[in-house]
Amino acid sequence: xxxxxxxxxxxxxxxxxxxxxxxxxxxxxxxxxxxxxxxxxxxxxxxxxxxxxxxxxxxxxxxxxxxxxxxxxxxxxxxxxxxxxxxxxxxxxxxxxxxxxxxxxxxxxxxxxxxxxxxxxxxxxxxxxxxxxxxxxxxxxxxxxxxxxxxxxxxxxxxxxxxxxxxxxxxxxxxxxxxxxxxxxxxxxxxxxxxxxxxxxxxxxxxxxxxxxxxxxxxxxxxxxxxxxxxxxxxxxxxxxxxxxxxxxxxxxxxxxxxxxxxxxxxxxxxxxxxxxxxxxxxxxxxxxxxxxxxxxxxxxxxxxxxxxxxxxxxxxxxxxxxxxxxxxxxxxxxxxxxxxxxxxxxxxxxxxxxxxxxxxxxxxxxxxxxxxxxxxxxxxxxxxxxxxxxxxxxxxxxxxxxxxxxxxxxxxxxxxxxxxxxxxxxxxxxxxxxxxxxxxxxxxxxxxxxxxxxxxxxxxxxxxxxxxxxxxxxxxxxxxxxxxxxxxxxxxxxxxxxxxxxxxxxxxxxxxxxxxxxxxxxxxxxxxxxxxxxxxxxxxxxxxxxxxxxxxxxxxxxxxxxxxxxxxxxxxxxxxxxxxxxxxxxxxxxxxxxxxxxxxxxxxxxxxxxxxxxxxxxxxxxxxxxxxxxxxxxxxxxxxxxxxxxxxxxxxxxxxxxxxxxxxxxxxxxxxxxxxxxxxxxxxxxxxxxxxxxxxxxxxxxxxxxxxxxxxxxxxxxxxxxxxxxxx
Numbered sequence: 001x002x003x004x005x006x007x008x009x010x011x012x013x014x015x016x017x018x019x020x021x022x023x024x025x026x027x028x029x030x031x032x033x034x035x036x037x038x039x040x041x042x043x044x045x046x047x048x049x050x051x052x053x054x055x056x057x058x059x060x061x062x063x064x065x066x067x068x069x070x071x072x073x074x075x076x077x078x079x080x081x082x083x084x085x086x087x088x089x090x091x092x093x094x095x096x097x098x099x100x101x102x103x104x105x106x107x108x109x110x111x112x113x114x115x116x117x118x119x120x121x122x123x124x125x126x127x128x129x130x131x132x133x134x135x136x137x138x139x140x141x142x143x144x145x146x147x148x149x150x151x152x153x154x155x156x157x158x159x160x161x162x163x164x165x166x167x168x169x170x171x172x173x174x175x176x177x178x179x180x181x182x183x184x185x186x187x188x189x190x191x192x193x194x195x196x197x198x199x200x201x202x203x204x205x206x207x208x209x210x211x212x213x214x215x216x217x218x219x220x221x222x223x224x225x226x227x228x229x230x231x232x233x234x235x236x237x238x239x240x241x242x243x244x245x246x247x248x249x250x251x252x253x254x255x256x257x258x259x260x261x262x263x264x265x266x267x268x269x270x271x272x273x274x275x276x277x278x279x280x281x282x283x284x285x286x287x288x289x290x291x292x293x294x295x296x297x298x299x300x301x302x303x304x305x306x307x308x309x310x311x312x313x314x315x316x317x318x319x320x321x322x323x324x325x326x327x328x329x330x331x332x333x334x335x336x337x338x339x340x341x342x343x344x345x346x347x348x349x350x351x352x353x354x355x356x357x358x359x360x361x362x363x364x365x366x367x368x369x370x371x372x373x374x375x376x377x378x379x380x381x382x383x384x385x386x387x388x389x390x391x392x393x394x395x396x397x398x399x400x401x402x403x404x405x406x407x408x409x410x411x412x413x414x415x416x417x418x419x420x421x422x423x424x425x426x427x428x429x430x431x432x433x434x435x436x437x438x439x440x441x442x443x444x445x446x447x448x449x450x451x452x453x454x455x456x457x458x459x460x461x462x463x464x465x466x467x468x469x470x471x472x473x474x475x476x477x478x479x480x481x482x483x484x485x486x487x488x489x490x491x492x493x494x495x496x497x498x499x500x501x502x503x504x505x506x507x508x509x510x511x512x513x514x515x516x517x518x519x520x521x522x523x524x525x526x527x528x529x530x531x532x533x534x535x536x537x538x539x540x541x542x543x544x545x546x547x548x549x550x551x552x553x554x555x556x557x558x559x560x561x562x563x564x565x566x567x568x569x570x571x572x573x574x575x576x577x578x579x580x581x582x583x584x585x586x587x588x589x590x591x592x593x594x595x596x597x598x599x600x601x602x603x604x605x606x607x608x609x610x611x612x613x614x615x616x617x618x619x620x621x622x623x624x625x626x627x628x629x630x631x632x633x634x635x636x637x638x639x640x641x642x643x644x645x646x647x648x649x650x651x652x653x654x655x656x657x658x659x660x661x662x663x664x665x666x667x668x669x670x671x672x673x674x675x676x677x678x679x680x681x682x683x684x685x686x687x688x689x690x691x692x693x694x695x696x697x698x699x700x701x702x703x704x705x706x707x708x709x710x711x712x713x714x715x716x717x718x719x720x721x722x723x724x725x726x727x728x729x
Contacts, residue, residue: 053421054397057242057407058249060256064263065237067411068256071244071403077147079245080400081154083161084408087233088137090207090270090343097206097479098213099221099229100134102174106226107132107141109170112163116170119156126152130160136207137270137343138412139234147246151255154243158259161234168223168625175218179694182215186474189288189295189453193352194339196284197297199478200449201275201348214477219694220484222625235265240408244400274346275301277447281467284449287456288474294357294454296333298367300443302340302347305413309438310342312430313349315385316374316439322385323370330370332363338371344413349443357454361462364450375439382432390427397424485619485631486643486657492617492633499618503632506651507644508610512682517610520603520682522547522711527686527702529556532695542700551716552598567594568716575719583721596660599639602673602685605656609634609642619643624654652676652683667693679705 057069089100108130110116123129126149132141141161145153185191195210202208212218241260243252277300303309320338323329330336333353340349351371355363396402410420452459456471463469492500508514522545529542540558552567563576565586572586572594586594598604608614615635622631624645634642643657655672669692673685686702 052394052424054403054406054423056417056421057403059417060253062236062257062261064261065266066239066241066256066260066263068253069240069242069404069407070247070249070252071242071400071407072247072249073244073400074246077246078144079147079150079153079243079247080142080144080404081157081244082140082142082240082242082404082408083157084240084242084412085139085141085161085234086137086238086267086412087139087229088135088207089209089211090137090205090272091229091233091268092206092209092213094206094479094481095217096221096225096229097209097477097481098178098218099226100139100233101178101212102171102218102221103164103166103226103230103234104132104134104139104141105174105178106166106171107160107164109174110165110167111159112165113159119160122152123156125149128153130156132160134211136211136341140408150247150251154252154255155259158263162260162263164230166223166227166230171223171226175221176696178212178218179215181212182210182218186215189290189293189354190352192286192288192474193295193297193451193453194350195478196286196451196472197299197350197352197449198348200282200284200451201277201299201301201350202272203275204480205272206270207272207343209479214479214481215694216477216481217479220623222623224625224627225623233267235267236260236263237266239267240411242404242408244404272343272345274304275348277301277445277449279447281447282449283463283467283469284451285456285459285463285469285471286451286453286474286476287471288453290357290454292357293334293354294360294452294459295354296352296360296363296367297451298351298364298371299449299451300349300351300371301445301448302342302349302442303438304344304346305342305409306344306415306419309434309441310347311426312434312438313442314340315382315389315427315430316377316435316443317349318385318389319374319377319381320370330366332359332366336367336370342413357458360452360454360459361466364466372439372444374443375436377432377435379432382430382435386427386430390424393424393427485622486633486645488619488633492615492619496617496619497615500616500632500634503618503630503646503651504610504616504634504644507632507646507653508606510651510683511606511653514610516681517603517607519708521708523601523603524704524706524709524711525702526704527700529558530699531558532697532699545711545715546598546601546603547711547713547716548598548604550595550598551713552594553716554594554597565590565594566716566718567591567598568713568718571718573718575721581721583719585718592661600658600660600669600671602653602656602671602688605642605658605671606653608636608639609644609656611636613637621648627654629654653685662692670694675701680707682707 055071057071060068062068087100092099108119111119114122126145128143128145128149130141130143132139141157143153143157199208241256302313317338317340324336333355336351336353338349338351341347351367353363353367397406406423407420410423450467452463460469460471508517511517525544527542529540531538538558540556542554542556545553550567550569555562555564561577565574566572572591573583574586574590575581575583617633619631619633621628628648630646630648632644632646634644636642641659644653645655646652647654653673655670657668657670659666660669669690672689673687675685675687676683677686684705688700689696690698
């Protein structure tokens, strides 16, 4: 069941600084106790002087194409900096969805010259900090610090932008957080409708990717792929560097040349084209239980950032916002909202709201009618809206952060210094005819797109009367993600079958050979364990005794709580946790889990995959971490499907996916191996982590492995309550 969004009256975004999302860590990023400067000339009323203009920057362009802008403001001894690089989601391939966000998050997590801790400490020494965000067309890396730290601040900015290490261990925590966000968004009808609306409007173009990516690609992205994205896109030719505060322009230009002058290369042109709707309404119905309501997102094309119709449509959007706060608000649609986004080549208008499932057709007609009526307005209405927008624009431009944001937004979209200077004054030039013409051109045209989140069984028929309907599940990603070799379920070719058998033979040999593996009768493993439960990390120790095929004993001590569980043939038992010394018979679900754990150890998986009765297929190569690995699919007659990831050089097993049944559903359990050591005649992984459906649940690090210790089946017998358990020290 997918909940509807909370009631919100957030209106349209009508100022560039908010629309572009470029105001990041402004004065709030400075040293504690440093207050922002007072506005230069904050208007006492809503009336704004028609000739008011924001401060003009001092400009210089370096030989590599980097444009540097300096806004001088001596009111406080503080500095703000922002580097804008064309490395947004529009640079991603479908396999890289989420890369722009992950790279931006990773910029300050460590560089070639500094660890994450050192970077943060040096920023703190100059009274500031740094952060980055990715949007559709660019990444903005921002910082704020005391003016006395200008030289160190610019050097830190350059280090983060040009030399991030983007190591696997740095990125994993970011990925975990992003995946958590994406999983939650998948259960949010409002987020679903908006992401699908943008994807429909922009077509198959990367500019329509969700800001944080989609689950399938974020799970896959390796640090090596993120470093490749950084090398490809973080280039100076279209980048902007803005510095505002208590600075000398000559010194800023000298520092820019020193730290950015050797930066070279050209960023790719993403080749984005404007949204182009067909003549018929295209409807995407996302099948979900939304508790009797449905979420709507109507999508219309819009002009590019510099188009003459852009400002009139922003004024119309402001009118919609005011209407929905007043007596003229829509009654059939809850929480209506209009989002208007623009790029260099085109834009989208996304109108969202929710309504009862039975009222969807009526609500759609009402939304469309209100949007189309926005072109009909009086001169007094336009005058009031002009005054409001001019006032909001000037207030946003009364701080150094506002100057940087508006200037960068203008330049990113190909605008000129004159357009930046007129960013407040331009509202004075809009009349009723401008609004009518813009609304008629962009919002009254036929076709467009519509996203509806709700039960398909009830909504498909009434929606088919409005347009062409496609039905997708709530789990369907908005990005068309290509199938990886490890996901290939097609019948294998004869060549794939032969390659699979060859690779499995190589893998078995790399771990000691089939005869050595078959000679293993029992194993005893000891080491540390880390459990990931609902976001919490719990540390402890473990000991496992294994006697295949159906005897297994595990003892854990986590947070000083001992737990013992055992599989003894067809039965099992449990002691510890909240049971004290009592011994309980293991219920069937626990027995099934212990059997799965017994069959899911490294030895059992490798034996199953090398079983002559198993069908093996070499599916090709795939990125795994920093390596390109061989992928082998194995179908075992009893154990089902496995996928092995083999080191392309030494053929050792780096990971294995197995399909398990959990609470009646099939889930993928990934075992990732490391710290391979020769123990006796075999090469065994002393490190293993396990993920279920991409979520890390367990990490094991062995300190001891004993093979063929002569373990007897009596070790696994159920003990009497209060007695010492055999086989457990």
